[in-house]
Amino acid sequence: MVSRLVGFGLLALWAAAMIALSYFVYKRQGVSDTSEFITAGGRAQVGLTTASFAVTWMWAGDILGVPQYVGITGVAGIWMYAAPAVLSSFIVIPFALRMRKLFPQGLTYSEYFIERFGKGAHLAVIAVILYTMVLGGVIQLFVGGAVIGGLTGIDPNIVMAVLMSVIAVYILLSGLWGSMTTDFVQFLSAIVLTLVFVPLLLFEAGGPSAVYANMVTNLGDKSPSFLSMANLNFIEDLFLPYALGLGVWGVVSLATWQRVFAVRRDKTSRFLTIGGIGVFTTIAMYSIIGFVGLAAFPDVAPGNLSIAALGLMPGWAAVVFLLVALMVLGSSVDSYLTAIASLTSRDIYYRHLNPEASDDEQLRVARGASIGFAAVIFAGTVFALGSISFVQLLLIGGIGASALVGPFALSLFWKKTSQVGFVAGVVGSQAVTAFLLLASYDILVTSPTIKLWEIMAVGHLLSTGLATGVSLLSPDDFDFDSIAQETPQAMADGSGGDSE
């Protein structure tokens, strides 16, 4: 436990460092137009982008979630937790290469849909992205408020308000450049601190041999399954729902796409590969907290293993842990906030409300949106803290991903995919999976009750099947070259023209 005074001191230190860094980047990179604000001009180097991508995928909730998985299913919990995030980086590669071929320098990936189909499909995509990204921010802030508030004794609402205000200010200043640069510092800090505090915790518990021996003793006849990587007892609960939802989240996440468009075009698959595999190593390190918990606290529930195990560390190490939490939390929330600001400016304001908007106006809207949506995410998190569980939030986000990924793939690679087919797939799948999820939690309706992974599978099958079937009945004959020829500047100032 860290005192409130130290907690406030750490928050102040983090705030000062992040805002100062963002101001430095704002001056250095000249963030004075929409392209720089939204995609870092499409010239970011692979190291910066890989760090930013990886740390965006390192969620504050992992510090609690990975030990919980280990507490439920043992060593197999490592890959069950990590695989969806890693899978997401792998699956997005063909999408990313295809999009960067069609759009040499896109701004938001959602703008592709207005070129490919028209305003109807574009609005459907905006709706999915907007709630997915707001949910992403809420999920991070939700965990951050609970963890940092819990460790310092500061009211979680105050923690969340401070975090959100600081992040809004540094995104307001320098957009994606600020997000990526602060991400890089947060990435290095999180990695170094994890490399220090996890071994420290392990040796506080007696070292690897003692941890292994105590685990075997405490687990008794459950030892063989808990110490087996092939323990599949909980695969339907712990792996499949997240693999089918979060496993394709990267394809839908505008935060991922901003980094895809930000990195040099010749390094697109490289940063996704190293970043994705790297996330696995970080999640694996957090699993050690779970092993220590199983060895030292046989009667503690899996959900509380992390906090109990971290209690073994000396006071200064708890401060180190708190810094890790602040770093991984800030990096994820700032990525989602930048994505929402970009979506508001380009996809909503420029594409639908004011097509004549100048670049300066778009930039002002993006900066205003970063403040406005910071308030929305904060309000949403305060509401969620009292009424929705962390797992429910994750699953609602997964529904958005399962509805969009199939129709998106068809639109990129099959010229007959039509707007009516695309919209039918996305909207139909969203409606059915939302209904099934409500029924599974007995909210408003009580049947049918099917497993969570089955709901996600239904979402994928329905979205892809509807988009394919309706497009066969009412096919398009799209010429991909018609959008591939647009220049970066045409995309930025809109002179490339809408399809409607």
Add this chain to the structure above:
Amino acid sequence: MMSESLFTGMLVLFWVAEAAFGGLVAYWFITQGFDSDKDTASGAQIELEDRSETLQSLAMWGGFFGLLLLGIIVGA
């Protein structure tokens, strides 16, 4: 069931992999910086990655998934 030595080896592997990942990304940043200033100044459009770059990435993924599968089999 995983033996003690395999368990210890796994923890060491995790630490080394995490350190290598952090080191590689830091090395890239130190040697490359923020952005490709030279390419930006020349105004040239950077070409999309070539086939060999993509295949190298896919080979890394193949290696990773192979190692993961091996870990599950050996650690079963």
